[in-house]
Amino acid sequence: MRKVVVQVRLPAKLVEMLDKLADEGYYSNRTEAIADAVRRLVEKYSGGGRIAKVVRLYQLGIKAKPVSIEVNPQEVRKALSDRFGTDNVDEIMAIIRRRSR
Numbered sequence: 001m002r003k004v005v006v007q008v009r010l011p012a013k014l015v016e017m018l019d020k021l022a023d024e025g026y027y028s029n030r031t032e033a034i035a036d037a038v039r040r041l042v043e044k045y046s047g048g049g050r051i052a053k054v055v056r057l058y059q060l061g062i063k064a065k066p067v068s069i070e071v072n073p074q075e076v077r078k079a080l081s082d083r084f085g086t087d088n089v090d091e092i093m094a095i096i097r098r099r100s101r
Helices: 012-023 030-045 049-059 073-084 089-099
Strands: none
Touching: 012 030, 049 073, 073 089
């Protein structure tokens, strides 16, 4: 796999924490730790389609750009069920409210 150099500025405390993970043997070095973190972030926010993306943005408190799409109710129910373990709106709202505390 081709590698690309990406420069980032991180708080010193965060770098110390990365070094500690490497020292404890969780990762070989900072690069490996950061690559794993980025990989996990990408996995978390990819997939699920447009509806799932709007739900994730809503959970993060970010207003999604207006989307003009035709919505298939069965797809919505499946996306909600996959994400929250239920398609019951009251249960989903309770889950979201608990997370925002």
